[in-house]
Amino acid sequence: MQTLFDENGLLNIADIVTNHPSYKAIMEDGIVTDGELKAQAEATIASLKKLQSLCNEEQQNAILEAISEMSVLFAAYHNYELQDLCR
Amino acid sequence: MGTFNTKTTLAASPSLIPAIADRICHDFALEGYEINRDNLMSGGIDISVTKGGFFKAVLGMKTALKITLVPENNAIGFEAGVGIFGQQAIPTVIMLFFAWPVLLTQIWGLIQQSNLDDKALAAAQAVIAGNNGYSRPNTGSATQSTTYGAARFCTNCGAQLPADARFCSNCGCPLN
Numbered sequence: 001m002q003t004l005f006d007e008n009g010l011l012n013i014a015d016i017v018t019n020h021p022s023y024k025a026i027m028e029d030g031i032v033t034d035g036e037l038k039a040q041a042e043a044t045i046a047s048l049k050k051l052q053s054l055c056n057e058e059q060q061n062a063i064l065e066a067i068s069e070m071s072v073l074f075a076a077y078h079n080y081e082l083q084d085l086c087r
Numbered sequence: 088m089g090t091f092n093t094k095t096t097l098a099a100s101p102s103l104i105p106a107i108a109d110r111i112c113h114d115f116a117l118e119g120y121e122i123n124r125d126n127l128m129s130g131g132i133d134i135s136v137t138k139g140g141f142f143k144a145v146l147g148m149k150t151a152l153k154i155t156l157v158p159e160n161n162a163i164g165f166e167a168g169v170g171i172f173g174q175q176a177i178p179t180v181i182m183l184f185f186a187w188p189v190l191l192t193q194i195w196g197l198i199q200q201s202n203l204d205d206k207a208l209a210a211a212q213a214v215i216a217g218n219n220g221y222s223r224p225n226t227g228s229a230t231q232s233t234t235y236g237a238a239r240f241c242t243n244c245g246a247q248l249p250a251d252a253r254f255c256s257n258c259g260c261p262l263n
Contacts, residue, residue, distance in 0.1 A: 006143075008143075008197070009193070010143050010190065010193045010194070010197075011186055011189050011190055011193060013185075013186040013189075013190075014143070014144065014145040014146055014184070014186065014190065015144075017146065017184075017186075018146060018147055070185070070186070070189065073188045073189065074185055074187075074188055076188075077187075077188035077191075080090075081182070
């Protein structure tokens with residue numbers, strides 16, 4: 001079973017992504033097409049809906065919190081980078 | 088000190104940049120790190136320092152301690168942060184990766200815990216202080232090269248060369 005963190009405590013997400021069948025299929029020819037992008041967006045939504053249906057309210061809140069924190073970090077980091085460029 | 092890097096200005100002539108880069112490469116190579124060195128258009132030098140098992144690969148690219156030395160008026164800008172090993176030109180792919188800020192935070196934490204940024208800065212300061220017991224190889228007509236692990240560098244222009252090179256493919260100087 002793949003774990004979210006490796007033996008050094010580092011987030012394992014890059015390995016999970018590069019070994020994921022969806023990523024492998026998209027990157028097989030080295031080109032990302034409109035169709036592949038749309039299909040991946042739909043697969044993401046379907047996966048989130050499935051996750052929601054499997055979880056109770058407490059679990060849903062925990063997942064929402066984790067996704068929110070990560071999204072906030074991603075958005076804030078890119079604003080920080082833009083800020084740095086404008087200095 | 089930046090959020091994800093150590094940044095400072097060293098009060099020294101920019102002409103010391105190649106010697107400082109030599110020393111940093113030398114010190115890390117002695118500890119088994121892989122070194123990648125790139126000359127910048129600005130006259131500065133980028134050094135990537137990595138080691139298997141310590142730094143993490145992200146989307147197939149190895150992360151590294153990236154040290155940048157750039158001329159700043161009559162001083163030297165020193166920056167040590169997390170970079171991509173041997174792929175300085177395409178960090179954008181990583182930057183757009185959703186989890187990159189998390190990984191950046193974790194990898195930078197490891198670098199700081201191990202004082203790798205301080206080690207690079209100390210090497211730079213030692214060269215500037217001139218009390219390092221290390222002298223930059225003569226860059227006159229008898230040009231030499233420096234070998235760090237599997238890599239070899241021309242000490243005249245700093246270009247990275249194959250280990251068996253006899254002449255620098257960048258400046259044409261013979262290598263000893």
